[in-house]
Amino acid sequence: MNIIEKIKAYIVQSISDITPDEIDADDDLLGSGIIDSMGMMKLVIFIEEELDIKIPDADMIVENFMTLQNINDYLLQRKDVDLKQD
Amino acid sequence: MIYNLVQLIEKKASQFSEKDAFRCLDASISYGELHRKSSQLAQHLNAMGVQKGDRIGIYLNRCLETAPAVYGILKSGAAYVPLDPFAPAARTIAILEDCGIEILMxxxxxxxxxxxxxxxxxxxxxxxxxxQGASIATVSWEDIFSCSLETYSPVRILEQDLAFILYTSGSTGVPKGIMHTHYSGLSLAKIAADTYDFGSDDIFGNPAPLHFDPSTFGYFVAPLVGATTVILPDAYLKLPVSLSALIAKENISVWYSVPLMLIQLLLSGTLEKHDFSALRWVLFAGEVFSTKHLRALMLIWPHTRFSNLYGPAELILCTYYHVKEPPVSDDPISIGTVWANTAYKILGRDNQEVVKGSTGELVVRSATRMHGYWNNVALTEQSFHRIKIAEGYEHIYYRTGDLVRENENGELLFLGRNDRQIKLRGYRVELDEVEAVLLRDAQVEEVAVVVVGMDNEAQELVAFIKRVADGDTFDTDSLIHWCATELPAYAIPKTVRLLDNFPRTSSGKIDRKAMAAMIELT
Incomplete structure (x- = not known):
């Protein structure tokens, strides 16, 4: 499972009551109400634990976290993250 | 003379046709364009059969389309009813049915x-x-905005016509609709513009969603003075680092929000990084601003003026207090005194004015007062305090339900609610409504919901529950899930505590203070 699939699964399981096929990679997660501010905090903690990284507050910006695609791109450009895990 | 809200746009369209009326990130709409597009929408609505007094819903998050939606509905003669797009479906349906909304933007x-x-x-x-692909008839903006206005004949709108209905939680569990007229909305705009000396060079930051009454600043006050309103999208409001950069980039000069949003900006640690020299007014309302944070913010923005506003949605706003210096002590700051075209009294339990300096309920008479609650004459009457001035002439005061005291400088101090309606992070929550929802769960025998936490930011709801006698295991998750289908997220208790016996006062009432103390101790 890639990280986006894992994040999706986590959102469905622990944050939102929607089904995985209802979230698209370019859905505005916060603006469509899929996750709220509390959910965003949970999501960040999940990513940090899953990838064993620290996401600094300064990186908590719209460009990095608005959509699943944004999150993916953000993690890709972080040199300390190995996304090629199984 | 301007006597209705649609004239705001008509007038500014001729004066500032090319100027941005509203902006939202890369999208913008000029006054001229807003005037034309809202007329096109009104024309379409009238052709669909919309008549004066009809209600039309706006089910949109913070986006540019809200501007033509608001003014198009108003021009059609209808009233707009903003709905929270993140509210549970059951709540939204209750509102749609309560005021008979058949058309939704x-x-x-x-x-x-x-x-x-x-x-x-x-x-x-x-x-x-x-x-696209909805199960019911859909008209696209493109269809509407491509129609010719050659044969358009505008509806004549009077100042006492209904303009918008704001829904808020009601004590019986049914949301109540606060009706505002063109007169009350326009009065708000005029008084606010005079109080703060707003002008056409101002840029208003609008963080409030449309269903929250502070949005009247961005949607009506700014157009009255020909300023530009910057609509701040939802994602930015949840990511303060981005919000801080956006406020600076947009050169926002007037900011109005609940204190919590300002505290989040402050705590984001980014306020020193950007240039906020354009910011000349920071207005806040909706809850008490902790002096510690207000002080820190005033020191970071020394060139900015700060003002504390107060008013229930039934009045939109009614008092203001300019905070001249960073507060020295930790005493709560005053809500000040009533602004123009507004009068008040402080009443005791006997409905008579209290002696100066004593605590009582604040009642307010103002041009911004609501017309009443939608479809609820009894509740409307209950909320009004009428004083007969002469035969056939009376003054109507709105009972705020808030306890206040006047200090030696004639400023009002807010002391809390005199009923069971509370403010949680700026949202109005009726504790009785939350209890009513919990009680409908089959596992629950008796319930008491209390607010715990001293700081405004840290306050949360705790539900104490006595479960039904024959119940075996108690399923908290299913209870919370049930709440989520009936209540907005902010009104769902964060903690559920099971108790076999509720503490009682001597008169046999549930002792909620004792319950709150049980939580504070642990």
């Missing part, structure tokens, strides 16, 4: 939530907006 971000609504209710007949 919406967008593609809300497609999934809308599907839930249309699956459970056939109240909505037509959708307007950029949304």
């Amino acid at each position: 919406t967008g593609k971000s809300h497609k999934k939530a809308l599907a839930q609504i249309t699956a459970n209710s056939d109240q909505i007949k037509t959708l307007i907006g950029d949304i």
Whole structure:
């Protein structure tokens, strides 16, 4: 499972009551109400634990976290993250 | 003379045709364009049969389309009813049915939530907006904005016509609709513009969603003075680092929000990084601003003036207090005194004015007062305090339900609610409503909901529950899930505590203070 699939699964399981096929990679997660501010905090903690990284507050910006695609791109450009895990 | 809200746009369209009326990230709409597009929408609505006094819903998050939606509905003679697109479907349906909304303005971000609504209710007949594949008739913005206005004849709108209905939680569990007229909305705009000396060079930051009364600043006060309103999108409001950069980039000069949002900006640690020299007014309302944070913010923005506003949505606003210096002590700051065209009294339990300096309920008479609650004459009457001045002439005061005291400088000090309605992070929550919802769960025998936490930011709801005698295991998750289908997220208790016996006062009432103390101790 890639990280986006894992994040999706986590959102469905622990944050939102929607089904995985209802979230698209370019859905505005916060603006469509899929996750709220509390959910965003949970999501960040999940990513940090899953990838064993620290996401600094300064990186908590719209460009990095608005959509699943944004999150993916953000993690890709972080040199300390190995996304090629199984 | 301007006597209704649509004239704001008519007038500014001739004066500032090319100027941005509203902006939202890369999208913008000029006054001229807003005037034309809102007329096109009104023409379409009238052709659909919309008449004066009809209600039309706006089911949109913070986006540019809200501007033509608001003014198009008003021009059609109808009243707009803003709905929280993140509220549970059951609550939205209750509002749609309560005020008979058949037409809804919406967008593609809300497609999934809308599907839930249309699956459970056939109240909505037509959708307007950029949304495809919905199960009911849909008209796109493109269809509307491509229509010619050659044969358009505008509806004549009077100052006492209904303009908008804001829904808020009601104590019986049914949301109540606060009706504002063109007169009360326009009065708010005029008084606010005079109080703060707003001008056409101002740029208003609008963080409030449309269903929250502070949005009247961005949507009506700014157009009155010919300023530009910057609509701040939802994602930015949840990511303060981005919000801080956006406020600076947009050169926002007037900011109005709940204190919590300002505290989040402050704590984001980014305020020193950007240039906020354009920011000349920071207004806040809705809850008490902790002096510690206000002081820190005033020191970071020494060139900015700060003002504390107060008013229930029934009055929109009614008092103001300019905070001249960073507060020295930790005493709560005053809510000040009433602004123009507004009068008040402080009443004791006997409905008589209290002696100066004593605590009582604040009642307010103002040009911004609501017309009443939608479809609820009894509740409206209950909320008014009438004083007969002469035969056939009376003054109507709105009972705020807030306890205040006047200090030696004639400033009002806010002391809390005199009933069970509370403010939680700026949201109005009726504790009785939350209890009523919990009680409908089959596992629950008796319930008491209390607020715990001293700091405004840290306050939360705790539900104490006595479960039914024959119940075996108690399923907290299913209870919270039930709440989520009936209540907005902010009104769902964060903690559930099971108790076999509730503490009681001597008169046999549930002792909620004792319960709150049980939580504070642990």
